[in-house]
Amino acid sequence: MALTATGIGSGLDISGIVKVLVDAEKVPKEALFDRTEQIIDSKVSAIGTLKSKLSTFQDALAKLSNGDNLNQRKVSTSDSAFFTAEASKSAQAGIYSIKVEQLAQAHKVGGSHVTDASAPVGEGSLAFTVNGKSFSVPVGSTDDLSTIAANINNASDNVGVTATVIRSDAGNQLVFSSHSSGTANQINITPTDNTGTGLTDMFGGANLQTLQNAQDSIIYIDNQKLTSSGNTVDGAIAGVTLKLTDADINKTHTLTIEQDNDAVKENVNAFVKAYNDLIGSIDKLSSYDAEKKEAAALQGDSMIRSLESQLRNIVSERVDDGTGGSLALYDIGISIDRYGKMSVDDNKLTEAITNDMGKLESLFATENSGIANRLDGMVEGYVKAGGVIDSRNNSYTSEQQRLDDQRAAFTRKMGQLEARLLKQFNAMDLVVAQLNQQSQGLADRLNSLPGVIKQ
Structure with a gap:
C-alpha cells in the first residue's frame, strides 16, 4: 500500500517513520519507569498501613502499660x-x-455603692491579706473603680484576689472575691488614705459589705x-x-x-486483638502469592522482618514477677500459635484478674521489663518522628526524586533523538527531491533529441 505523506520529495511518511523509531527506544524505558514508580508507590502505601497498625497497637498498649489501668x-x-x-x-x-x-464557698466582699463608676475614689492604697499572705495596690487621685480593679487583678504579687465592678439597682460597687474557698482564705482589706477619707469611706470597717461568707x-x-x-x-x-x-x-x-474486672479484661482482649491485627497486616504486606506469582510490597524487606522478630521475641519471653519467680502471657490465659497469633482462655484470664491482679501488673506494667512497656518502647522507635518508618519514607522519597530526574533526562534525550531523526530524514527527502527533479529534466532532454519516437 502506498504511503501517504509528509515527505514531498520522497513520498515517505517521515513523521510516522520517526515516531516508530523513537517509540522503539522510548516505550520500553517508559514502561520500566512506570513499573518502578508503581513499586515505590505500593511501598509507600504499605509503610503507611504498617504505621497506622502500629499506632493502633500502641493505643492498646497504653491501657496496659500503667498499673492504674490494670487495677481499676x-x-x-x-x-x-x-x-x-x-x-x-x-x-x-x-x-x-x-x-x-x-x-465550701469563697469569700466575697464589696465596697460602698457609688452612682458614678467613673468618678475618682480617693488617693492612697489598699492592702489585702489572704491566708497569711499580703500585697498592696496604690490608688491614684484620678483612679476610678475600673482602674482600681485592673490594678488589683494585674498586680504581680497578688495573693489570690479578683476585683470586679458590679452595677445593680443600688449603684456601682467594687467587689473582691477570693480565688480559693474555705474560711482560711478569707479576704481582709486595709484602706490607707493619703488625702481625705475616700478609701476608708468606701472600704473601711462597716463600709465593707460581706456578699458571701467564707465557708468550709x-x-x-x-x-x-x-x-x-x-x-x-x-x-x-x-x-x-x-x-x-x-x-x-x-x-x-x-x-x-x-x-472493675470487666474493664481490665476488656483492655487485655483489646491488646490481643490489636496484636493479631498487626501480625496479620505484617503477614499480608510481606507475603508472596505463589499461584499468581506476585510479591507483596514489603516482601523480603529487612525492616519488616526485624519488626516481626522483635514482636515475637518480646511476647514469648518471661517477666520477673518481683518475688523471685517469673510470668509469661500463658500464665494469664494468652497463648500464641505457630503463626504468631494470640488467643485468650477466658476462664484462665478471669481467674488471674479476680485472684491475683498483681500478676497482671507485673507482667504488663513493670517499668522497663513489663511486656506492654517493652512493646511500646520498641514500637515507638518505628513510629516516632525521625524513627525507622520516617527514615524508610525518606529513602522512598529520594528514590522517587531520582526516578523523576531520570524521566526528565530521558524525555529530553527522546526529544533530541526525534529532532535529529527528523532533520536527517528531511535532509534525505530534500536530496531525493533534487534527484527526482534532475531525473525528470534529463528525461525531458532525451525525449527532445532528433529520432526519438514518442509512444
Missing part, C-alpha cells in the same frame, strides 16, 4: 447529684455512708465528720477523691467501690 476500681453512688467519686488502684473495695452538710465544706463519712476548705476532698477514703456538688444534711448517700 468501679465507683457508684446512690445519688450523684450531691457528689461524684474517683478511685485509684489503692482504693479498697467497700461500701460507705456519706452525708454532705455544706459546700462539711461531710460525714460513716458518721465521721470531715471539714475541708474545698469541694474536692482527697484522702478522706484512701485512694478516693470526692467532688461535692450539693448539700443536704438530712440525706444519706451510699458510695460503693469495687474492683
Whole structure:
C-alpha cells in the first residue's frame, strides 16, 4: 500500500517513520519507569498501613502499660447529684455512708455603692491579706473603680484576689472575691488614705459589705465528720477523691467501690486483638502469592522482618514477677500459635484478674521489663518522628526524586533523538527531491533529441 505523506520529495511518511523509531527506544524505558514508580508507590502505601497498625497497637498498649489501668476500681453512688467519686488502684473495695452538710464557698466582699463608676475614689492604697499572705495596690487621685480593679487583678504579687465592678439597682460597687474557698482564705482589706477619707469611706470597717461568707465544706463519712476548705476532698477514703456538688444534711448517700474486672479484661482482649491485627497486616504486606506469582510490597524487606522478630521475641519471653519467680502471657490465659497469633482462655484470664491482679501488673506494667512497656518502647522507635518508618519514607522519597530526574533526562534525550531523526530524514527527502527533479529534466532532454519516437 502506498504511503501517504509528509515527505514531498520522497513520498515517505517521515513523521510516522520517526515516531516508530523513537517509540522503539522510548516505550520500553517508559514502561520500566512506570513499573518502578508503581513499586515505590505500593511501598509507600504499605509503610503507611504498617504505621497506622502500629499506632493502633500502641493505643492498646497504653491501657496496659500503667498499673492504674490494670487495677481499676468501679465507683457508684446512690445519688450523684450531691457528689461524684474517683478511685485509684489503692482504693479498697467497700461500701460507705456519706452525708454532705455544706459546700465550701469563697469569700466575697464589696465596697460602698457609688452612682458614678467613673468618678475618682480617693488617693492612697489598699492592702489585702489572704491566708497569711499580703500585697498592696496604690490608688491614684484620678483612679476610678475600673482602674482600681485592673490594678488589683494585674498586680504581680497578688495573693489570690479578683476585683470586679458590679452595677445593680443600688449603684456601682467594687467587689473582691477570693480565688480559693474555705474560711482560711478569707479576704481582709486595709484602706490607707493619703488625702481625705475616700478609701476608708468606701472600704473601711462597716463600709465593707460581706456578699458571701467564707465557708468550709462539711461531710460525714460513716458518721465521721470531715471539714475541708474545698469541694474536692482527697484522702478522706484512701485512694478516693470526692467532688461535692450539693448539700443536704438530712440525706444519706451510699458510695460503693469495687474492683472493675470487666474493664481490665476488656483492655487485655483489646491488646490481643490489636496484636493479631498487626501480625496479620505484617503477614499480608510481606507475603508472596505463589499461584499468581506476585510479591507483596514489603516482601523480603529487612525492616519488616526485624519488626516481626522483635514482636515475637518480646511476647514469648518471661517477666520477673518481683518475688523471685517469673510470668509469661500463658500464665494469664494468652497463648500464641505457630503463626504468631494470640488467643485468650477466658476462664484462665478471669481467674488471674479476680485472684491475683498483681500478676497482671507485673507482667504488663513493670517499668522497663513489663511486656506492654517493652512493646511500646520498641514500637515507638518505628513510629516516632525521625524513627525507622520516617527514615524508610525518606529513602522512598529520594528514590522517587531520582526516578523523576531520570524521566526528565530521558524525555529530553527522546526529544533530541526525534529532532535529529527528523532533520536527517528531511535532509534525505530534500536530496531525493533534487534527484527526482534532475531525473525528470534529463528525461525531458532525451525525449527532445532528433529520432526519438514518442509512444
